[in-house]
Amino acid sequence: MTERVVVGGALCHRGRLLAARRSAPPELAGRWELPGGKAEPGESPEQALVRELREELGVETEALERIPGEWPLKPGYVLHVWTARLLSGEPRPLEDHDELRWLGPDQVGEVDWLDQDRPAVAEAVRRLRAGARG
Incomplete structure (x- = not known):
């Protein structure tokens, strides 16, 4: 059986990472994740991420x-995470989320991340810190 890829976006802007709070399904509601979704057949992960965001x-x-x-x-299903940058627009919780927060590197521990997002969040924060120094 082939695993379907779910893409998550570590969306970084002005030294902060975007966190999205789930509103559904009930077992995930209230926890935070990197936004994204399932790649469609014939779609690259990068294309899927841009479409989902x-x-x-x-x-x-x-x-x-x-x-x-x-x-x-x-x-x-398996999660792959990509770093992404904001080109235009102001993020709004349109689907599956009820709140968004921009978190600086020292704030990411303030929200209850979904377990599978934690390793990617940690790496995104490491990159944010490295970029902030550079």
């Missing part, structure tokens, strides 16, 4: 590079 947040973004690793989700 447009649908979920109403913004135009550019996928930059994949964060190493993959994390199992429900059976048959």
